[in-house]
Amino acid sequence: MxxxxxxxxxxxxxxxxxxxxxxxxxxxxxxFTLMKIVPARHILRAALARGDLGPDTLIVETTSGTFGLALAMEAALLERRLVLVSDPVIDVGLHRRLRDLGARVEICSEPAEVGGFQEARLRRVAEIRASHPDTFCPEQYSNPxxxxxxxxxxxxxxxxxxxxxxxxxxxxxxxxxxxxxxxxxxxxxxxxxxxxxxxxxxxxxxxxxxxxxxxxxxxxxxxxxxxxxxxxxxxxxxxxxxxxxxxxxxxxxxxxxxxxxxxxxxxxxxxxxxxxxxxxxxxxxxxxxxxxxxxxxxxxxxxxxxxxxxxxxxxxxxxxxxxxxxxxxxxxxxxxxxxxxxxxx
The missing domain is CATH 3.40.50.1100 (Rossmann fold)
Structure with missing residues (x-):
């Protein structure tokens, strides 16, 4: 056979x-079961191939939805640490699943005056990256x-x-x-x-x-x-x-x-x-x-x-x-x- x-x-x-x-x-x-797997998998695997995602690299991204879930799934498979910055609209079930996959989820409680929660989340991502020596941000909004x-x-x-x-x-x-x-x-x-x-x-x-x-x-x-x-x-x-x-x-x-x-x-x-x-x-x-x-x-x-x-x-x-x-x-x-x-x- x-x-x-x-x-x-x-x-x-x-x-x-x-x-x-x-x-x-x-x-x-x-x-799709989860369409965001397409960019999450491609972005992280391309970073791995370029050497941008070493064994100790911290992945940091802003998300309130399915891109975060796709990243958490892929990060778990690649055995990489992941921090996701979100806001209060994230639903309880998704939040729990992200944590179960090993991601750390930070919630921005207040929106920025211009750009709302998305701008507040981007600022927090920048702060986290500045405080860690080795990070990678998938940057779904700007990454070609x-x-x-x-x-x-x-x-x-x-x-x-x-x-x-x-x-x-x-x-x-x-x-x-x-x-x-x-x-x-x-x-x-x-x-x-x-x-x-x-x-x-x-x-x-x-x-x-x-x-x-x-x-x-x-x-x-x-x-x-x-x-x-x-x-x-x-x-x-x-x-x-x-x-x-x-x-x-x-x-x-x-x-x-x-x-x-x-x-x-x-x-x-x-x-x-x-x-x-x-x-x-x-x-x-x-x-x-x-x-x-x-x-x-x-x-x-x-x-x-x-x-x-x-x-x-x-x-x-x-x-x-x-x-x-x-x-x-x-x-x-x-x-x-x-x-x-x-x-x-």
């Missing part, structure tokens, strides 16, 4: 690539290895689907959408990119503000976000995203988190309007972390997020700053931030 036992690797390698499922006639889902890591996702997407005309996905650091689409356009420059953001995120021209929908959007502009990649940008409300997440589970048995729901909401609408285009929606992580929130009817009611109408269509706006509804979209048309918003913004 022939086996492939020598090809079996560790858990982050096993979960690196998504499963592909057909959601509707021309819409396919790239279903983040978008570069998604080349393997794009190549597998083409291998599985043959042709891709449009990719729809949430935007946070900019890594997944920019890296995947850039590689796809090496094969076909006409591939369209639809970015999914949320209101009061600075990524596509909104002023920073409190966001109830976590996992996408940002309070600071990440250098890895290449605005010229995007053909359209959609801003989704939290209620619609949670409702779409539940619909994705109910109708397609895909148990994912709310960033997946936001992307699915946009992708379903776009695919229906473009029936000849082969569309792929990026579904970043599974729903286990969200059973007390997205999948909890009582929590949704308490947060006034229940009962969102999924039959609502997006409203096209003439400028990003006019996107103030529950679901808005703007034809970004592969322009730079300065070209769309004006110099000095």
């Amino acid at each position: 022939t086996t492939e036992i020598d090809s079996i690797s560790d858990i982050t390698h096993a979960q690196l690539l998504p499963r592909y499922v057909r959601i509707s006639g021309n819409l396919y889902g790239a279903v 290895d983040n978008p570069r890591s998604y080349a393997v996702v794009a190549e597998e997407m083409l291998r599985r689907l043959g042709r891709v005309d449009c990719v729809i996905g949430p935007v946070g650091s900019g890594g997944s959408m920019c890296g995947t689409v850039r590689t796809l356009r090496e094969h076909n420059p006409q591939v369209r990119a639809i970015g999914v953001d949320t209101h009061q995120s600075v990524l596509f021209g909104h002023p920073d503000g409190p966001r109830t929908l976590r996992g996408l959007g940002n309070s600071l502009m990440p250098p890895n976000l290449d605005h010229t990649v995007f053909d359209e940008v959609h801003w989704c409300g939290a209620g619609e995203a949670h409702a779409a997440t539940r619909a994705l589970h109910r109708e397609h048995a895909l148990f994912q988190g709310p960033t997946s729901g936001a992307a699915f909401q946009v992708a379903r609408w776009w695919a229906e309007r473009n029936p000849d285009a082969r569309c792929v929606v990026m579904l970043p992580d599974e729903g286990h972390r969200y059973q007390e929130t997205t999948y909890n009817d009582a929590w949704l009611a308490e947060q006034s997020l229940a009962g969102a109408d999924l039959s609502v269509k997006p409203r096209e706006v003439a400028a990003p700053e006019l996107a103030v509804g529950t679901w808005d979209w703007f034809p970004w048309a592969r322009r730079s931030f300065e070209d769309v918003m004006g110099e000095g913004r």
Whole structure:
């Protein structure tokens, strides 16, 4: 009997690539267990190969979500120490899991006046690094290895689907959408990119503000976000995203988190309007972390997020700053931030 036992690797390698499922006639889902494993594994392994991650090197990073989990998994496998700087929004289950994986988690209790908790976290990372002689920071927002890591996702997407005309996905650091689409356009420059953001995120021209929908959007502009990649940008409300997440589970048995729901909401609408285009929606992580929130009817009611109408269509706006509804979209048309918003913004 022939086996492939020598090809079996560790858990982050096993979960690196998504499963592909057909959601509707021309819409396919790239279903990740934990999408942030892609950049976390690539960044740490590249640092190891360069000699930047020695046996005594302390890994330090800022995170409130799944990138931290992916780093903790990889650091445990590499037997490296890890400090993660987060803020009060981190959920209890994730916090416990990070500690179980051996990470030290520090919580910034107060936001910075400009840049909010993300700026406060970055300052604390700098303090920790200054007090240790040997550190490495993955810097997911600025490290070019983040978008570069998604080349393997794009190549597998083409291998599985043959042709891709449009990719729809949430935007946070900019890594997944920019890296995947850039590689796809090496094969076909006409591939369209639809970015999914949320209101009061600075990524596509909104002023920073409190966001109830976590996992996408940002309070600071990440250098890895290449605005010229995007053909359209959609801003989704939290209620619609949670409702779409539940619909994705109910109708397609895909148990994912709310960033997946936001992307699915946009992708379903776009695919229906473009029936000849082969569309792929990026579904970043599974729903286990969200059973007390997205999948909890009582929590949704308490947060006034229940009962969102999924039959609502997006409203096209003439400028990003006019996107103030529950679901808005703007034809970004592969322009730079300065070209769309004006110099000095």
